[in-house]
Amino acid sequence: MTRPVAILIAALGGEGGGVLTDWLVEAATAEGLPVQKTSIPGVAQRTGATTYYVEIYPDRDAPLDDGAPVLGLYPSPGGIDLMVASELVEAGRAMEMGFVTPDRTTLVASSHRIYAIGEKTALGDGLIDHSRIVRAAGTLAKRPILSDFAALAREQGTVINAVILGAIAEADILPVGAERLEAAIRAGGVAVEASLRGFNAGRASVRGEGPKATAAPARPRALSASGLEAQLQAEFPAACHAILGEGLRRVIDFQDPAYGALYLDRMQRILAQEQTLGTAGGEFPLTRETGRYLALWMAYQDVIRVADQKSRPDRLTAVRAEVGAKADEPVRISEFLKPGIEEIVSVLPAGLGRTVRRWAARSERARQLHFTMRLRTDSISGYLRLRLLAGLRGWRRRSLRFEEEQAGIGRWLELIERAGRIGPDFAMQVAELARLIKGYGDTHERGRANFELLIGGIVEPALTGQGPTDPARALADGIAAALADDKGTALHQALETTGEASGDGSRRNVA
Template sequence: MTQQPISLLLCALGGEGGGVLTEWLVGTARHAGYPVQATSIPGVAQRTGATTYYLEVFPTLQSELKGLRPVLGLYPMPGRLDALVSSELLETVRQLSLGHASRDRTLVISSTARTLTTAEKMQLGDGRRDTARLAQLIAAHSQTHHLIDMAELTRQAGTVVSAVLLGCIAASGLLPMKRADYEQVIGGVGSMALASLRGFALGFEAVSAQRQQVNYISQVLSAPPAPSPDVAAAAQAVPAPPTDVAARFPSTLHALITLGCARLTEYQNTAYARRYIDRLQAVLEAERQSDPQGRRGWAVTREMARWLALWMAFDDIVRVADLKSRASRWQRVIGEVKAEDEDLLKLYDHFKPGVPEFAALLPQRLAQRLLAWDRSRMLAGKTPWALPLKIGTHTVTGMLALRLLARLRWLRPHGSRFITEQALIDEWLTAVTQQTAHHWDSGFEIAQCGRLIKGYGSTNERGKDNLLHVVRHLAAAPHFADGTARAAAIAAARLAALSDDAGQALDQTLKQHGAPARPLKAQPIRWVRKPAMKKTT
């Protein structure tokens, strides 16, 4: 007999039900009458810990073996794996790097969802692995593959990802069991079983749709080419950008600028979005001076469209109150905790606004007095003043408090922080337009410095200080031989600022390019009384 077992390697992070998935597959195979064996391989991955489960199914019914028992393996052999199934994209690639899969044999089923590693979270810049690159690696090291957003399907079904994975495996056609066999093992009694069946169905339909699409594409490629009306209809369905954007900017920038306008209209109003468009128009005019034909894809304006929208929509207590009190947020919480209609759900939000948050909405003169008062307290060795709040968002009074605070957006343009932020934005914008008009590379590097602005509180302030120091001492410095040297210095300073939270790398880079290091900021010294030692007998 030359029939070989079908081998599967299942990879799941901690708490995702990898053991349950293995039990379902073993139970389904036995229910259908096929020999099966499974083993678990404990391990520790980059996140909460991953355990792999190895499964072999012999694709001949036990009744047809005439008393013979196939020998099934306990561990996957490199290059001889029939299927690799994983609930996380980077974990899938990690398993591929171990040599389990092969291009001429292995089917890979993976979720496109990401659970960021500690190393990715620690980066000041965007430390995430490139999702497109990870998908390319999977395609290059598999015979066939199915990449699906299983996190979204899990959320829709109100279950765990193991049920969706089971549906994907069943629809792949790899194993000889029928859909009814899987559903019989899952069962249909109880809310958890029903949720698992919903997740199974969503996973089954997702993989089935991809298989049908692949078959259709194969048929189309083998047939003579013909125009497709669906493509033209899909192109016409793309929403049109605002009139100002369509008339004033190249078509390659429309989508990004439209998103920026929508964000700022929601954040403040249409007048604020028009201010955003006017600022980008100044950047585009400067870029046309150094690159009239747009051979570089209007990259300076594109970068500014992204980072300018994020900076203009800076976080403040009004913004936080608005986000916390939205109906979509309540629905998201219900989905995360999997609350049923008969469940009682209470949601508490903890806030601790300090003097800077309150001063942000006050006029400049009052804000400076309030900040000076808090600064004097800190110089005296006291902690910064803050107001701890615990608001029950599920209550009428709590929701009303947040909604009233969110309605204060009209007060934002009159506040001290708004005025300060706009002045800093204009300083950065002026540097970008001036440098872009004279030397495209220098303007592009300054525009990319917008990625230094992120987070909130001290992180946000530190990012703005770093950006403005680069603008004032590198973008406007007269000691560079040419624009190329200036662009290289700005790029090096930006990368240094993103690589080191303490700023030591940035200071060293600034000195290497003839600029002063960042000035030291005075910090108060707080004396803490040493607690008395208890005498023991």
């Protein structure tokens, strides 16, 4: 029995899913085939996910009016011939709903990601593991055609729908030929040339022609044979070279070579401990991860650092590329800096800084005080101000913030060492704790506060034998809870649970 060819298109708002559907209908109509389409636009057309459903009856002799085939309005799981997804998670969603099956579904999906709101608002890394979707497509589709069609569209200066139509044409699954689809684009009459470029690029990509994506994963830079990098190479195991090398360069860039030497000294102690613990396989995870977070902490983001980063020689080039400015187009750059009392205190010398902070603590207005700085980095005066701020680098060693950060780092490293005596897993989690310290202003304060809460609530009790039975697990859960929301709700719950659990434990000890 002849059955309709069922096409389901999953797209996001603004990607031209409706136009893509119109092209298919136009091509089928021109071919003289019964065709039907429907959609659920509604409010989904704003930014949400939306679907279009098309059925084409592949028999040119079928009547079009009286006695025409009855076409469906809903996609059926297990009944889709062509599944189109304009983004990878939408392909995953289609598979989830049973619309991709090995017996009949050709899956044409763009492999790029448009992150969902839940992935974007996470306090840490909320991105889903997209490699699983790619693997699932390989298993579930009769023929998976996955490629970064969004990148192709950008290259061709068109919208993704045209590129996808090209991929569909080349997949050769519809009862209409590529020339019909091309004619449908022409008949549409809107941005015809750009769409045809995209269409042809889409076809070429499925044929395996055209430029291949060559973005190889970034290789760590090789270590230099002299100075501190040579010392790092000589004294640390190979498994740590990449991260520690990056860390070493980072802290020198932040301050000076002497600061780099301090970094290596600090890491020596962690390495020595890990060697005595003897972790498996020569991977030295504790040294590597501590090295990662130590470098980030030592190169903390103060106003001097930010001013420096915003007035680097390569920054203007990066901004121009990012915003797509042509060579002859001047770009004006405005920065949104708003230092408050804490930022100012942090670059003052320790003694003076403490005095000012004490004064500020007495006044609500002082605490709220912020200086809005709308700097124009492309102007001479704006740039000069940034360079002057950045020039305070030499001064930094005498600042209150520097003193406080070094004390904090020292305490953290000591906790890692002490945790190591309980177990390598626990030490790893204490190292991981530094992940919470990031951001600026309130964000930074919240991170520090959570860091302290977890030290007080889990790490310290564990080190004195009062803590939970599995402190590594409890701390890992605590870190996850701290990153679960920015109100501290999950963290307080987690700490209460741990508190109760360890409370029971201590009572048992007493008994």
